Amino acid sequence: MDDVSDPSDWTSTSLPQLEPLDTGLxxxxxxxxxxxxxITECSHSFCSLxxxxxxxxxxxxxxxxxxxxxxxxxxxxxxxxxxxxDLCFWFRSSRMTMxxxxxxxxxxxQEKKDVSGKRRRHxxxxxxxxxxxxxxxxxxxxxxxxxxxxHLDLDHEQPTEDNSAANSGCFVILDDExxxxxxxxxxxxxxxxxxxQVMRHIESCLSVKSISSSSHQxxxxxxxxxxxxxxxxxxxTSSSFSSKPFQRLPKLQYSLLNESKLRNKLQDLGxxxxxxxxxxxxxxxxxxxxxxxNADLTSPKSKTQLLRELSEWEASLTxxxxxxxxxxxxxxxxxxxxxxxxxxxxxxxxxxxxxxKAEEKSSVIEAEPRKLEEVAVVEEPDEEIxxxxxxxxxxxxxxx
Amino acid sequence: xxxxxxKRLGRELNDLKSNPAVGISVFQADDFRIWLIDIKVMDDNxxxxxxxxxxxxxxxxxxxxxxxEVQFVASYGIEIPMHPHIYSNGHICLDVLGSGWSPVQxxxxxxxxxxxxxxxxxxxxxxxxDARYVAxxxxxxxxxxxxxxxxxx
Numbered sequence: 001m002d003d004v005s006d007p008s009d010w011t012s013t014s015l016p017q018l019e020p021l022d023t024g025l026x027x028x029x030x031x032x033x034x035x036x037x038x039i040t041e042c043s044h045s046f047c048s049l050x051x052x053x054x055x056x057x058x059x060x061x062x063x064x065x066x067x068x069x070x071x072x073x074x075x076x077x078x079x080x081x082x083x084x085x086d087l088c089f090w091f092r093s094s095r096m097t098m099x100x101x102x103x104x105x106x107x108x109x110q111e112k113k114d115v116s117g118k119r120r121r122h123x124x125x126x127x128x129x130x131x132x133x134x135x136x137x138x139x140x141x142x143x144x145x146x147x148x149x150x151h152l153d154l155d156h157e158q159p160t161e162d163n164s165a166a167n168s169g170c171f172v173i174l175d176d177e178x179x180x181x182x183x184x185x186x187x188x189x190x191x192x193x194x195x196x197q198v199m200r201h202i203e204s205c206l207s208v209k210s211i212s213s214s215s216h217q218x219x220x221x222x223x224x225x226x227x228x229x230x231x232x233x234x235x236x237t238s239s240s241f242s243s244k245p246f247q248r249l250p251k252l253q254y255s256l257l258n259e260s261k262l263r264n265k266l267q268d269l270g271x272x273x274x275x276x277x278x279x280x281x282x283x284x285x286x287x288x289x290x291x292x293x294n295a296d297l298t299s300p301k302s303k304t305q306l307l308r309e310l311s312e313w314e315a316s317l318t319x320x321x322x323x324x325x326x327x328x329x330x331x332x333x334x335x336x337x338x339x340x341x342x343x344x345x346x347x348x349x350x351x352x353x354x355x356x357k358a359e360e361k362s363s364v365i366e367a368e369p370r371k372l373e374e375v376a377v378v379e380e381p382d383e384e385i386x387x388x389x390x391x392x393x394x395x396x397x398x399x400x
Numbered sequence: 401x402x403x404x405x406x407k408r409l410g411r412e413l414n415d416l417k418s419n420p421a422v423g424i425s426v427f428q429a430d431d432f433r434i435w436l437i438d439i440k441v442m443d444d445n446x447x448x449x450x451x452x453x454x455x456x457x458x459x460x461x462x463x464x465x466x467x468x469e470v471q472f473v474a475s476y477g478i479e480i481p482m483h484p485h486i487y488s489n490g491h492i493c494l495d496v497l498g499s500g501w502s503p504v505q506x507x508x509x510x511x512x513x514x515x516x517x518x519x520x521x522x523x524x525x526x527x528x529x530d531a532r533y534v535a536x537x538x539x540x541x542x543x544x545x546x547x548x549x550x551x552x553x
Binding site: 004006008011028029030031032050053054057062067068070313316317320323332 | 407408410411412414415418419433460461462464465466499502503504539
């Protein structure tokens, strides 16, 4: 949850070119890693919840459109972008290691820069040498790949190699060096195994890692948590998909429902059913988005968890509404009703004066010993009013 | 996940501070409710040359699905820029702040739109209905139903 990683983490490292990749694996709406990414008809991807909320927030008079290119989108036509989700998962699981490596490298090169000019010169010489070497190596590589392709062009009687050559010359060379036995390294422990084994292995590998090194567990927080609670996405087979208990909820035509019918719908769904129609409607819309986005997750959350999220959402809205009222709106309200306050003050003053006069009259009629009490009675409201009017005056003047 | 709109704002603030666009700087962003962004018009437009303007952004928990509330604010030495789409109370008639909003837009992108709106202006005047609008304007510019009638400016 507390994933505060940011694409800018890469800028000061030796691998700043990873920043666009890091940015590309984040949803453009929430700026966080894709959660259950969905692809639109216009080939843009967003978190399921983000795009669903976005569509739900579109006024009913307008057609929902893609936040990036404004092409029209339909909620039912959203499709899971499994590849993106997997890429995101793989990148995240190795990100911390890569970042630490890139940071360490940047630091060590910084140290090298800091040493004396003599050594710096040496370093430069080394660098040019190495770059020359690099160039040589590269050109030799190219030559090799070219020759390889020529070679392939020449003799077609090797069908097995023809297949691999179809990819690219560079790939062939790599295969040259690393023995083409189809083994791939585990992104966590680097152990080599077949691709299928990696899928199975990575989960256990990650959980072992999270127990063995607490610092690592911390850094990989999001990933380890997800990998222990839910299997990596690629492990999913189509059968586990269809056995999902979560069915998508349909949207409602709120204009066709009256308040009590809508309330019943909410009760049927098992979500809070208090408030007026607008509140019910907003809550239902939010719930449908939450629910349907949850159904897109590889391992959906429980309903209790969703209900908690719904109540958090509602709480944040209420908090905001109250906050808004407390400050500017109240001040503005005081401003617009300034004259009303002054009228009220005037009325209150005159009524007090009337009261005073009436009491004076009555005191004349009544006997002497009651006079002392009257003075007390008369003074009290007077004080109240002056303090009240002071309040209004101060409120108004602070506004000015 | 949208839950934390503050998370997204945190990232935006980080972006604004680490690689700011020319002429756009954060004046105040102490919380995730109101930010003040200072903008300068970078070309030598005689109407705005040497002046600094202050934009106020107000965010609701519905951000970024819904647009933030954006307006110019006056302060000591800082005035509301003259523009045929900017009212004297700071309200801005710009479609990206209303119907043209999209959740992929950011504080930085909105600031830049406004910056370029100022840069492209050559009329040192207020909107024709300024007095009428300001007298009856709602507190929040988002409650105004602007009609975007003039795309030439």
